[in-house]
Amino acid sequence: SQDSKMASVVPLKEKKLLEVKLGELPSWILMRDFTPSGIAGAFQRGYYRYYNKYVNVKKGSIAGLSMVLAAYVFLNYCRSYKELKHERLRKYH
């Protein structure tokens, strides 16, 4: 019975985001690895997660590439929003 109690308590650091309770959220965020190598690791994990799910499959479709390009267009739109908001269709500019 002592072993089952120990096994059911998972340390906070190793929980995935969806398993973290709301009250524990700030301490979970603070415990994440914010060193440069940690952030690089996060980008690498994210890249391989997307790549292995949509591109590195036996019958990859155009969607894998198109989603990346759509995200690129959206990010560029956000970047140039400041200049673009003057080009709305209005009677008086």
Next chain:
Amino acid sequence: MNENLFASFITPMMFGLPLITLIVLFPSLLFPTSSRLVNNRLISLQQWMLQLVSKQMMSIHNTKGQTWALMLMSLILFIGSTNLLGLLPHSFTPTTQLSMNLGMAIPLWAGAVITGFRNKTKASLAHFLPQGTPTPLIPMLVIIETISLFIQPVALAVRLTANITAGHLLIHLIGGATLALMSINTTTALITFIILILLTVLEFAVAMIQAYVFTLLVSLYLHDNT
């Protein structure tokens, strides 16, 4: 309208951070490395295309010239992908900046010319004087050939910049004209829209052709000098 027309050619910065670094590095994301004999569809397509282009372009060179194969293939992939990505809405094209194109053209041209001067000095100097020129014309012709040699990198860079910039400007202008004409006369707006579609098709072709021309000329300068 005038200020907006050239606003898309300003180097993108955000809060003082150079976003342009990320934009220049983005095409490399679209070319994954292959780690297997039989890869996924994206990599297989890219490998097939690369084999096609490299066989066609490197076949004219001798052994020494073919050591440049990696450089030339990377060049055509980079320029082609950067130009094509620039055709997406709201995106920034690094090849519209003369500074970047000069940075590509001058080292490559200088590398080819200096290789020629180091390994085949007599033949390289002989390029300055075409065969069979009458003796009185020789000084003038040497000057003209020197000028034409030194103008090669400038021409490479300016050709690429001007073509891509002009294409983007035309798309902006005709697109703006279509939008303005819609409320005035719908038929004219429709004609302008068809012109816009044809222009976009042209721009896709120009994007790839310019990459090809740039690389071909560098390879030609190399062929002269190896």
